[in-house]
Amino acid sequence: MKNLFDFFIRHSAWVVATIYVVLSLLMLIKDNPYQQSIYLTSANAVSSTVYGGISLVTDYFHLKGINDELQQRNALLEMQLVDLRAQLADAKMQLPDTTLNSNLQHFDFVVAHVISNSIAQTNNYITINRGAADGIKAEMGVVDHTGVVGIVNVVGKHSARIISLLNPYMKLSCKLKNSEYFGSMVWDTGDPRYATLEELPKHLHYAVGDTVVTSGYSTVFPEGIIVGTIEGRARNLSDSFVSLKVKLSTNFSQLSTVRVITNDMSEELHLLQESDAQGQGGSANRKEEGAK
Amino acid sequence: MQIIILFFVLVLAQIVCYKIMLFGLAVPIVFIYLILRLPINWHLNVALTIAFLMGLAVDITCNTPGLNALCCTLLAVFRYPIFSLYVSREDDMNVPTPSVESLGLGSYFRYMSTMVVIYATMLFFLQSIGMHNLPVTLARIGASSVLSIALILGLDSLVSTRREKRL
Missing domain, CATH: 2.40.10.340 (Rod shape-determining protein MreC, domain 1)
Structure with a gap:
């Protein structure tokens, strides 16, 4: 165990560099403008x-x-x-x-x-x-x-x-x-x-x-x-x-x-789409009931 | 203390610089001057951390998440090997901070221009992944490197003279 710690301390620069590179890569790969946090x-x-x-x-x-x-x-x-x-x-x-x-x-x-x-x-x-x-x-x-x-x-x-x-x-x-x-x-x-x-x-x-x-x-x-x-x-x-x-x-x-x-208009359209989806869900339920 | 002031001044300068684009190609990259200037006898971990934070600060303000942070971290890794390529005996330096004053114009120019070209290459190649315009990328690397080298030389003389006056 001591050897392991010694190893990490001796090569701490590589560990630190790897952490930073991985962090940057994660940010770079997740570069999707629709999911970014406002702070970044x-x-x-x-x-x-x-x-x-x-x-x-x-x-x-x-x-x-x-x-x-x-x-x-x-x-x-x-x-x-x-x-x-x-x-x-x-x-x-x-x-x-x-x-x-x-x-x-x-x-x-x-x-x-x-x-x-x-x-x-x-x-x-x-x-x-x-x-x-x-x-x-x-x-x-x-x-x-x-x-x-x-x-x-x-x-x-x-x-x-x-x-x-x-x-x-x-x-x-x-x-x-x-x-x-x-x-x-x-x-x-x-x-x-x-x-x-x-x-x-x-x-x-x-x-x-x-x-x-x-x-x-x-x-x-x-x-x-x-x-x-x-x-x-x-x-x-x-x-x-x-x-x-x-x-x-x-x-x-x-x-x-x-x-x-x-x-x-967008809110109205969203409402319309939602009610449309509910309407379809409702008719599907009715069909199931009918089958029973 | 000087490093902290330089950090904020350079991030501000870089924000202005990203707005400038000469001939549709050259983007001046001045903020890496801080990484070039970090005392060479500092522990690598400290240099890595400062470089990463510097890149992150530029990333956040310029909407390039991770890009500059990655390039800055890698640049800090390459810094010592490149430095020792051109300066064989670091004990000869009276101050550990690399500058025209401490290294002489020839050595400093070689060290600085190599670092700038490496940075520009990493930056523009990473930016253009998935795009098929190699000639544009190469032209951007060339033009941005020349512009950045000229600006960093000017910046170095500015920072150095200020210190002379203070002494």
Whole structure:
């Protein structure tokens, strides 16, 4: 026994090194963003305070670019507003009793400020300065004025971490704006300006520059939010599907203010799914009773 | 005491550094300067613990769980063998802390650049497991190493001059 202790003391450095390596490996292997504890992410209180301080300074450097983008966006929206008013007036003339209904009316926004953001990693995350106290919950969609940004993942009291679109864990259901063909958008690491739209049918017709928007097949993002434009064909992994290279409309290196979609439809849908499941369970019970 | 201050300053510096990416490739890695600077006569267990904690602190703030902690621990393991590769008689050093001052520019540069290249290689290869872009990974290792070596040389002269003034 004494020899054994002597052995461990003599080689304690190897024991310590092995323990640290195993601990790190465990953390590395369990790197699943959906299961991480809040203390091990940038959404914890200390990190978010530090990031908040740093972003107070660094945000000033992006102001000019953001200002230009906002002005362009503003001009575009004004044009659309004029156009839509004209269309609305036309529609009212033709059908005076119809009220316009839109999917977008089910969605509200919380405006948040980005306090940390990475684009150079393999798995990129964004931290914002709004949390559970502001009504943010996990799995809410996040957009900015140019397009889709990501999905909320870990929520602290006054901060939250978002899985960026630039993260291979994030798969976004998208479609081409002018057709009903849909596929899933993934980022295959590397250039933060481009992503790949996969699993599109082979007979798809497309043109370079076509707009890619969210499909609305989940409750996270409403249908029709801009994701990017088609740049060309991407390297294909399967013969039965087509993959397209998409230029992302969101400029991830200059994220500053984002909007979190606080979706009030998701609870209703969950309730509906639950009652559906109960209904099925009930009918199964009845069948069993009948058999007896 | 100096080590503790350096620990926090370097973690803060690294958070800022991860936001910077030159030419879409080069990420400056400055926090390993602490591991390079640990006195060479300290027990390996102490060096391992400081390196692991340093990596963990960077991991938590930069959302890379385990990655930097693993690389830092391994770097602390490699430190002494690499150091003795370039500096044969450590008794000749008047202070046990490796720096340009104590080793001379030539030896320190060889020791430091070897460690930086090893770290960048481990970091970017571990990060790109399962991805099929070897050229990008190699370019990242090269560009980040050059940038980090330049920054650490500057950092070393900054830390050393401050101490001279205090004396």
